Amino acid sequence: xxxxxxxxxxxxxxxxxxxxxxxxxxxxxxxxxxxxxxxxxxxxxxxxxxxxxxxxxxxxxxxxxxxxxxxxxxxxxxxxxxxxxxxxxxxxxxxxxxxxxxxxxxxxxxxxx
Numbered sequence: 001x002x003x004x005x006x007x008x009x010x011x012x013x014x015x016x017x018x019x020x021x022x023x024x025x026x027x028x029x030x031x032x033x034x035x036x037x038x039x040x041x042x043x044x045x046x047x048x049x050x051x052x053x054x055x056x057x058x059x060x061x062x063x064x065x066x067x068x069x070x071x072x073x074x075x076x077x078x079x080x081x082x083x084x085x086x087x088x089x090x091x092x093x094x095x096x097x098x099x100x101x102x103x104x105x106x107x108x109x110x111x112x113x
Contacts, residue, residue, distance in 0.1 A: 006053070015038075015053045016053075026074060028042065029041060031050060
């Protein structure tokens with residue numbers, strides 16, 4: 001089982017604009033948040049994997065890891081449809097993507113930096 005996955009970012013503010021609505025749609029909680037990172041998961045279930053996004057611990061600029069990939073499991077395909085078809089979620093995700101210059105495929109693969 002995966003305990004957690006963490007991806008680095010160069011802008012936590014932009015990353016939150018993308019990940020907050022994504023994980024809200026999945027029914028995940030914010031389990032931890034400070035000035036350097038945020039984690040999502042099930043706050044009262046330590047067996048449930050967590051996803052972190054934040055600034056690298058070494059203080060260096062975040063970059064793409066070779067072969068890095070993260071997949072998110074939705075319970076039902078309709079949840080994905082609901083997220084991608086929701087005007088507010090889609091607009092927020094697209095705005096965040098435009099600000100980063102990354103493609104949707106790269107962001108969904110955990111390469112948001």
